Amino acid sequence: MHPDGERATARAAAAEGAVLVTGTAATTAVADVVAAAREAAPDPAVWFQLSPHPRREVTAALARRAADAGCTALVVTVDSPVFGRHTRDLRNGFTDLPPGYTAENMRDLPGAPPGGLTDVPMSPEVSWQDLDEIVRGTPLPVLVKGVLHPADARLAVEHGAAGVLVSNHGGRQCDTVPAALDCLPAVADAVAGRVPVLMDGGVRRGADIAVALALGARAVGVGRPVVWGLAAAGESGVRRVLALLRDEYDHTLALCGGRRNADLTRDMVVRRGEPRW
Template identity: 45%
Template sequence: MAEVTNVTEYQAIAKEKLPKMAYDYYASGAEDQWTLAENRNAFSRILFRPRILIDVSKIDMTTTVLGFKISMPIMIAPTAFQKMAHPDGEYATARAASAANTIMTLSSWATSSVEEVASTGPGVRFFQLYVYKDRNVVAQLVRRAERAGFKAIALTVDTPRLGRREADIKNRFTLPPGLTLKNFEGLDLGKMDEAADSGLASYVAGQIDRTLSWQDVKWLQTITSLPILVKGVLTAEDARLSIQNGAAGIIVSNHGARQLDYVPSTIRALEEVVKAAQGRVPVFLDGGVRRGTDVFKALALGASGIFIGRPVVFSLAADGEAGVKKVLQMLKDEFELTMALSGCRSLSEITRAHIVTEWDVPGALPAARLNFPRRRSAAVTASRTGGHRPFRRLVTVIRTAGLVFPSSRTRMSC
């Protein structure tokens, strides 16, 4: 395998190695997949305002999450069925997270159980949870996570029903033979059918409770002392309700763009949620992070840290545990470089003033790449028809921010 130099390259490798059904399950989003693309594209519309002549010979990326010190604000999000990507599945991911001294969140739909993941060695781990119609099943899952040493519950709240993922429909997605939802083994499942592995997965998905409400968040606190992160918040209103109902933290997430299409990108929704939280609980982000620059932008907008999902399963598919380790190291190295080039020596020095966004001056940043004409005659035509207006607005906001073009005589040629 050729040298991998960035996170995105792992996706291309995974696409070559994985069966189409497995790759599409990991890679696809809901319906038109607009939000899937926007989760990435929105990061590219946030620009830096770096500070210079600052001693950045020593950079500290460590942070504390729910009282646990980790090496960097980059953590692993829950992703289901990891043994579809690699035979070691969640075992490999857990070992990679531990080696990087960061947090892994285990999906309740994992192909390795909480006990099996705990057996890989020490590490700070969270457990992702859905609320099912049978609350006894929920209570059993929580108790198992507690006994296995998991430190928090990430409660997914954006899934009263599964989103319409057309790739899975076309592929008639089922779990490959031999794989099952390991966290449901040994539970009193009532009417759940344990006979067929993929049948169990389908049945469990159908048992997600559509009546889930804020009262269930409070109920969950009565059966566990673990802190609860509410995962799936996109609005200020729900951020405030999360805090009012006892959340220890908030994860701004659109479920990897796999639920409702045409919701905002998570980086676009982040600042609204952060402002509503008013520092009362930490706010985290998942969705679309592929570069260390993305991590910096999220922190500049107020996130306490970020979670990555697809980069983990793609690197796992490409190179197992070594791939996941490399993804975490690449993101860490890129983030450290971004901090240095922005003049930040610690996370506390990353501020809102280090970035400029499209919503700071509405319409200032173009929504898509502009292909400017090369010939002068074409440029004149574009100017007469207003083709350069988005670019001129961009220049205006950059001037306002004091980044470049200090002289009114600066010549702009396209």
């Protein structure tokens, strides 16, 4: 999307006080992403999205790299035991990263030479035991990403998760899966305040943030709008997107009669077809 890619996004997020989640398959190594964020803020919040690898020693090595780089949390993705069937990518002939781009976080790891996305295999056997090992093996708090069912949310907390991220992977993994927002209230009820609940998917305006917080989220993840800002204007474009979202959210909160996040309550959200109070 932009020659400065992850570095520009990291600087923008740090400058705006937002958490950046950099990924296992990023084309910029996690240490370089954290270094870029520190150019904009002395103590930025950079988290590392971790895709469990079929070889557990590779998963552990990735977690160590994230901690050594200065990341402040791991976000373990559990809804991608295999790649989804992305029909639009197939129609467009996109099967891997363009020449010259590599999954830098995989460099020099055993059995995983740097290369394209095919060098980031995901474990089809990921289990709660894997989560136990990740939690035990890292000093960082571990969030579990890709939770839609309340029973899984309860299990994640029981297995040491420091947070739960309600997500359907942007709808790109399994067709007909419910929207993350529809699953959010039940997951929030199941977690019952024991750990923070986050949500991503479909956040396009500040009002979307307000709805998610009213339904039980502590925070939201933003993906595509950030990419659009990056493509349009690089670092300044990402900053503009984040500032717009914050301004729109504040405006919506005020129009709902609120002054704090906690003033948003579930009864403020009325679904189509439901009775109006």
